[in-house]
Amino acid sequence: MPAIEQLRIAQLVRETRQCLKFTQIKLATMLGVSFHTINRWENGRTQPSPLAMKQIKELLYQMGEPGEMLLAKYF
Helix, strand or coil: CCCHHHHHHHHHHHHHHHHHHHCHHHHHHHHHCHHHHHHHHHHHCCCCCCCHHHHHHHHHHHHHHHHHHHHHHCC
């Protein structure tokens, strides 16, 4: 995956978490991953699996207007 795409995914994960007012630990628990995984996603060191991306999209749909704005921005 190109570096620019990985940075956009990192921003998406961070902005989603911040809009939800979640800690990295809480988001990790919701997605069934570890805190370290969320941290690596947000720092652009790794990227979410397709299943995790689907779960993130579902969270965005559930957020209403803020989620719709992030969906439009990143998808």
